Amino acid sequence: MNLSPATHDGQALHVVGKPLPRVEAVGKVTGGTLYADDIDLSGLLHCKLLRSHHAHARVLSIDTSSALAVPGVVAVITGQDLPARYGIMPTCEDEVALEHEKVRFVGDPVAAVAAVDEAAALAGCRAIRVEYDPLEAVESIEQALLSPGSEPIHDYAGPANIHRLAALEFGDVEAGFARADHIREDVFFFEGNTHLPMEQHSATAQAANGHVTLWSSTQNPHYVQRILASVLDLPMGHVRVVAAPHGGGFGGKCDPFSHEIVVCKLAMLTGRPVKCTLTREEVFYTHRGRHPVLMWVRTGVDASGRICAMHFRTALDGGAYGSYGPASTLYTGALQTTTYAIPAYRFEGARVFTNKAPCGPKRGHGTPQPRFALEVHLDKIAEEIGLDPVELRRRNYVKPFTRTVNWLRITSCGLEEVTDRVLEASRESRRERRPGHGVGFAVSSYMCGAGLPIYWNKLPHSECVINVGRGGVTLFCGATDIGQGSDSVLATVAAEELGLSPGDIRLVTGDTGLTPVDLGSYSSRVTFMAGNAARMAASRMRELIVAAVAEEEGCAPSEIEVREGKIGRLMFEEAAVLAEERLGTLSSHGSYSPPADIGGRYKGSGVGPSPAYSYSAAVVDLDADHCTGEVHVNKVWLAHDIGRAINELAVRGQVEGGVYMALGEALMEAQVYRDGLHKQPSMLDYKSLTFLEMPEVETILVETVDPEGPYGAKEVGQGPLLPVIPAVVSAVHDALGVWVDEVPVTPEKILKALDARAKGKEGRFGPKSFPDVPYPPLVKVTPPDAAAAAL
Amino acid sequence: MSASDDRDVLRLSVNGVEQALLVGPYTTLLELLREDLRLTGTKHGCELGECGACTVLVDGVAQLSCLVLPAQLDGAAVTTIEGLAEGSVLHPLQRAFMRSGALQCGYCTPGMILAAKALLDANPAPSREEIRQALAGNLCRCTGYASIIEAVEDVARSAS
């Protein structure tokens, strides 16, 4: 790995950039870490949810009397006990914790039982009698777009089962196509998939004195706190949400969930702590995973391969509820422009409701699907006009410090570097040719935190407090370590500023009762935003202590060196005590809000802006068998513009994990339904890669040192997943000469494409057409002028 | 609920401590460890033998604790993740997992480390392929596995 010299703004870096073990690692290797389901409280009750076994039905009646008679059952609640509607996005508050009027997918919760143990709670659930009036179920995008046979899934949506529509145009797209020398259209489909965290969701609530505390495996304690206060009708200050150590999220623990609300309510009703841990099958129903997306893209290029105009249409299968859907919809159109300078761009998106588990954000939220389509589409254009696909891309790469046609501000941009480095590293492999061997390339970009919060508010996006008392440092921040290593980032940043080691920093994170706000672990925002907040708080603390030491020593603060556990000549602890003696309580704070000018000012402009973008390039090397359609991935090279690696080991781990998840999505992961039911709600049947399918990954880190990231750092949690999926599709084409325009690329799809070619048809498998979607009139947005486009 | 009617005395050693426990015949080792003994380091991801998260050692052999009945345990020695360190000195695999970044969320880690221990106890110098085969029943969603292989290789190397 070739990282830049360990200095920042002329200052040597002592811990930033080092491949140090994560700060919480000891608990995780010894079993000491208490995850949400490991929590035990005196008098704990256990809760199970009764879920709908109809995909779409009116609830006529719920009789809980027999459940209450089951030995061990303490309380039973239904939707009448929790009538308040909510949703993570204020524009679609379409959920209730327990449905008592209508169920919308198999797995929709309708009642909850608290009992002395799980077995009694389950027996209680099975004793509840629910009378349903089944309605016609909607199972696909195409079906959702038709006038519904019976009633629509939600009455606030429409026409038909359309949840959300968007239509935006930036610049003159028709004029762009008119001057194009070559125009191509393609249709793609990305099957949905799920997060499959190893840890099943779990939540435990305790209620006393009008206050409620919830420990939950959540990524976003603040948003959960907000929804709980609303649904339980409590003041925000009476709701404390603690993000327990987290057994994997990937976006799947971003929404407020029924089980979280229900255990709070049951704790309030019974006066006893209540826990609910989902089974694996329930985790599949809880979902909020990758949307299935149908895509149509039309691009015009000039004779040199420069893009003149692009028109991108998407239709998302949202499942039964809104979740993050409005954002998901816009994300399918927002980031095409952050890798390619598209002078005129039209995006039309639609999200429909279906009677399936609700979709939401999964690693890359709404962007892996269009990225797959876009990259493969560009490969096809390159093939058609006889241009090297890498060269075609290079001719269109965005430049650093520019503004895109949809007003996104690009700062540091390592696209050229990640391209060069990944091609250089994979050169030998690309030279080697044998039958069935293929190599694919693709690039991508991702946000370092959403520029806007999920609900409108002007709070800082992240806040951090550092207290130093009796020589010890405690850092308080709302950020939530979901395994991505955010605690280590915070500790490293504070340690760097204070001349300590990360292990010297005591962390209190992800606790709305104890820590200042952080919006949560989503949109790859934590390193950038909480990192900046921590750096501000820590540098202020350093100034306080240095000033006290300088005064004691009779020198200027600038003469005091802070490093290796010492402040000037004093040990840190001595210096901290000295400062506390002089100044009283030592407390500092830092906060981060994204700059105001990072996006545009049009309806829909809230999705896409970010204070910085990471860039990734992937090369995938594989063998594909033309007889069986089976694919064996030999190696993946992934170059990532990380800005600056705060912890090289953790960054490498995120890259490898992102490549792993991408390969799973590219080759086998899919949330498939049959007869209105999830077809494979188990770890055995939902296929994820084992050790045996995972190829070698060569990670190349490129440090572009972003001007606004903490020490120049950018994100890594989501970006590296993005280019791998199209690179797999491209490599399969390279290997066998056929296009599989539908992810996952399964053996049967490859064989069908080969079969089509053998019959003299196009060697392709994928959707044949894009449905008629009643997109609204285009919102025409004037792109930035030349002056505004060059920052 | 009380289950005194059908519980039997089970004698086993857990992490070197002899125990006599009153358990129902249907109580899996996973439940016994996590709920009766409060050894919550053993994780559960499916309870159907499909993910490997609950792997522990029974008489030195890797077993899926979600599928082990008390009747299969009488007189057995069970090792869980809590029993690996010698006092405060971590087992070499625990140190290697930390050093190599072989854990992120950490939820598969206890099972993974114990499966790796069973491998190294039987085969102190495994090839990379042998490591992959031995751990192929333990799913991890975070790491992409490479750092786990590295950690196991690291321990094997330093032992030889």
Added chain:
Amino acid sequence: MLRLPRFRYLRPQSVAEAADLMAEHGEQAMLVAGGTDLLPKMKRGQMEAEILVGLGHLAELRQLERSDDGGLRIGAGVTLSQIVHDAALARLYPGYVRAAALVSSPALRNAGTIGGNLCVDTRCNFYDQSYEWRMAVGFCMKKDGDICRVAPASKRCRAIASSDTAPAAMALGATVTLVSSAGRREVPVSALYEDDGQFYLAKAADEIIESIQLPAATDWSSSYVKVRRRGSIDFPLAGVAVALKAAGPVIEEGRIVITAVASRPLDVSEAAEPLVGCTLASLLEGQRDELLTGVAASAARPAKPLDNADLHYVWRKQMTRRGVEQAVREAATALLARSA
């Protein structure tokens, strides 16, 4: 957490006593050895038993001994892992050992026994689901219902034979010894299975597999090819076991058994007849590819996969043919290596 329903666990002191207990308790009782198949299915309500009769502790089921005819008698309680790690066994019966090595995952093979694997329940993705899931889709005849969900017109259950070791044992001409309160009998492994996904075992419920007898394998080699999505954990989507006999350079006899494409393993050895008289070398050097393709096509002809497992059933049928070709080549390669 998924939990087991309550049951009584009986711990007989011998196989004979176990057989008596099974006879005594009838339908209320089930046998359990490794528990790797039964316990997940009990957790999901697919199998119900008030009494489990344990076999795992019985030392008499864990013997491994040479039989008089040069074959091997393996106690049914021997774990799959023991088989996998037995180098001598792998030399004699590579197909059988390979099949054992491909069952599920390493930790599961540490518990699962060879007797249990022969009895492994048939599988179907309408059936291998939780009680609530099955209720939502409508129960099927294999448990709690009365129709076959994958083939509603079918009079019988179409769940899939899913044992990896059964076809491998059949290709070897193996037998099992069954013990019941009525006595002891030895039957070919092939006689253990019915063409019915629900009542898939031809043995009586109170008959216990005591041992499996592998006949002498002089001049034989064998192979097993398993088709599935991943290299671990997954059950077969198609499986092919082949055994070939050749004392010299010419194939004298061949057996082919396919599985996971019907409700029982299918002995399709007739399809192997054209192989007799072929030289191993000609088969492996590509001179008899057409013949091999023909063998594979006729071997796979009875395969009737349905849409109740992973991936497309048409693909599974195609892969059965491929599997036959591969398995024949592997067995021939081993024989050629031995003769050289």
